[in-house]
Amino acid sequence: MSTETSESAALPPTRPSSTPSRRTFIATTSAAGGVIAAGGLVAGPSLLGVEEAVAAEAPPSSRVSLTVNGKRYTVTVDNRTSLLDLLREHLGLTGSKKGCNAGACGACTVLVDGRRVNSCLTLAVRLEGAEVTTVEGLAKGDQLHPLQQAFIDQDAFQCGYCTPGQIVSGVGCMQEGHTGSAEEIREWMSGNICRCGCYVKIVRAVEQASGRK
Amino acid sequence: MHPFSFTKAPSTREALEAGRRGGRYIAGGTTLVDLMRETVERPETLVDISGLPLDEVTVTERGGLRIGALVTMSEAAAHRKVRTTYPVVSQALELSASAQLRNMATLGGNIMQRTRCTYFRDVTAVCNKREPGSGCAAREGYNRTHAILGTSEDCVATHPSDAAVAFAALDARVHLLGPDGARSVPFADFLLRPGSTPNREQALSKGELITAVEIPACPRPLKSGYLKVRDRQSYEFALTSAAVALHIRGGVIREAKVAAGGVGTVPWKLPAVERALIGERPSERLWARAAESAADGARPLEHNRFKVELLKRTVERQLRIVGESK
Numbered sequence: 001m002s003t004e005t006s007e008s009a010a011l012p013p014t015r016p017s018s019t020p021s022r023r024t025f026i027a028t029t030s031a032a033g034g035v036i037a038a039g040g041l042v043a044g045p046s047l048l049g050v051e052e053a054v055a056a057e058a059p060p061s062s063r064v065s066l067t068v069n070g071k072r073y074t075v076t077v078d079n080r081t082s083l084l085d086l087l088r089e090h091l092g093l094t095g096s097k098k099g100c101n102a103g104a105c106g107a108c109t110v111l112v113d114g115r116r117v118n119s120c121l122t123l124a125v126r127l128e129g130a131e132v133t134t135v136e137g138l139a140k141g142d143q144l145h146p147l148q149q150a151f152i153d154q155d156a157f158q159c160g161y162c163t164p165g166q167i168v169s170g171v172g173c174m175q176e177g178h179t180g181s182a183e184e185i186r187e188w189m190s191g192n193i194c195r196c197g198c199y200v201k202i203v204r205a206v207e208q209a210s211g212r213k
Numbered sequence: 214m215h216p217f218s219f220t221k222a223p224s225t226r227e228a229l230e231a232g233r234r235g236g237r238y239i240a241g242g243t244t245l246v247d248l249m250r251e252t253v254e255r256p257e258t259l260v261d262i263s264g265l266p267l268d269e270v271t272v273t274e275r276g277g278l279r280i281g282a283l284v285t286m287s288e289a290a291a292h293r294k295v296r297t298t299y300p301v302v303s304q305a306l307e308l309s310a311s312a313q314l315r316n317m318a319t320l321g322g323n324i325m326q327r328t329r330c331t332y333f334r335d336v337t338a339v340c341n342k343r344e345p346g347s348g349c350a351a352r353e354g355y356n357r358t359h360a361i362l363g364t365s366e367d368c369v370a371t372h373p374s375d376a377a378v379a380f381a382a383l384d385a386r387v388h389l390l391g392p393d394g395a396r397s398v399p400f401a402d403f404l405l406r407p408g409s410t411p412n413r414e415q416a417l418s419k420g421e422l423i424t425a426v427e428i429p430a431c432p433r434p435l436k437s438g439y440l441k442v443r444d445r446q447s448y449e450f451a452l453t454s455a456a457v458a459l460h461i462r463g464g465v466i467r468e469a470k471v472a473a474g475g476v477g478t479v480p481w482k483l484p485a486v487e488r489a490l491i492g493e494r495p496s497e498r499l500w501a502r503a504a505e506s507a508a509d510g511a512r513p514l515e516h517n518r519f520k521v522e523l524l525k526r527t528v529e530r531q532l533r534i535v536g537e538s539k
Contacts, residue, residue: 079218
């Protein structure tokens with residue numbers, strides 16, 4: 001089941017609209033897609049759970065206003081919706097990844113009110129007034145965040161699936177001041193698993209962005 | 214995940230009222246949301262208590278430290294007073310989970326967290342903790358990470374918290390507030406051994422709320438620290454752990470506080486180890502002799518026999534590290 005859409009909000013703002021991206025390609029070639037109304041968002045339950053889809057009555061939902069990457073959203077969410085599902089399935093911000101969906105891998109890491117958290121374990125309904133920053137919100141226009149640039153410079157990924165979580169977590173790590181040594185970075189980045197095993201270069205990237213290299 | 218209604222408590226009074234009606238408190242949510250997704254937990258109502266004024270660390274009149282239930286793990290670990298007075302608490306916290314989870318999880322939730330027993334988390338398996346009377350799949354199953362101390366016929370699951378081991382060692386108290394008022398209980402009485410009711414894990418009445426954990430004043434100087442042994446170096450639960458605090462004056466150990474984690478159904482206080490230390494002069498032989506009793510009473514299972522020896526060595530090493538630190 002695909003929940004991708006050709007919703008323009010899902011595209012990086014710098015991409016010319018005529019250029020097909022991997023994401024729009026997937027979206028336009030898959031048969032079924034969720035429909036997102038960008039204005040008055042009504043976010044249903046995660047589309048992934050079968051038991052959720054067959055719930056007989058309308059499940060309890062709540063209205064919540066939050067800011068994501070500087071843009072304010074007011075949405076009505078099924079109370080079960082995680083911040084990760086809100087971002088990916090309803091706001092079209094698919095940068096944050098769903099790895100384990102259990103707080104064990106860090107692929108979903110975002111900043112909430114400046115602190116890195118696992119968005120898969122964060123109930124969206126609890127975020128009234130919160131300010132969320134995802135990997136899509138780190139660059140300033142064409143100017144990549146220094147840590148994004150460092151990941152490119154250091155070649156700090158292979159498959160790239162964990163990378164958005166690594167980068168947001170690394171930003172949190174730098175803000176917290178835990179970049180005093182490679183060992184300290186390793187320990188304070190341990191909440192982000194990389195199954196390709198790019199840890200050495202990930203540490204180098206955080207060192208570069210924090211001015212240690 | 215089963216549907217639930219959600220309410221945010223604007224005040225402690227309203228939180229208690231919602232709790233009395235059966236609402237389930239949520240603070241960091243790192244355990245609860247995870248277990249709700251697995252349908253291990255199926256609360257009908259969540260009561261968000263994150264707005265309550267329980268997020269301060271204060272020095273008590275008697276010189277102890279009172280840590281509010283809603284102080285996050287990362288805040289508690291980084292707090293200057295906690296770091297300088299009770300390094301064992303800071304270390305236990307920072308060796309737990311990940312930076313992300315520690316930013317979310319609170320102290321109160323940390324000691325309320327539920328076991329990592331895979332059979333408890335798997336709703337297709339029998340589990341007396343999850344479904345009283347259904348049986349214990351871990352007893353004859355794959356029980357490498359399970360408890361060797363404080364177990365019963367009905368349950369062999371470990372308590373997963375590291376901070377709770379440090380609190381148990383330091384003889385902390387848990388402050389509670391309920392419909393009938395405030396009370397405090399010794400940490401040792403707060404977390405319950407499974408016995409024949411493993412589904413009952415804390416000495417909490419319906420609707421009661423943890424407001425703070427209080428560490429009593431300790432003699433100065435107090436050297437302390439936490440050692441955690443695990444399958445990988447970080448972001449992993451303990452196979453064994455040791456929380457040690459020693460007051461050494463005039464070359465003699467005057468007070469000793471020792472507890473172990475990863476091995477018990479509750480944080481495991483080690484009074485025999487403490488007794489073997491008090492009145493003695495630190496020495497290599499003393500650490501080994503005192504640690505000899507660390508696993509007394511252990512009842513290992515098929516796959517976790519290694520924990521008996523590992524526990525003794527963990528305690529011995531941590532006694533040496535703390536006892537011989539500057």
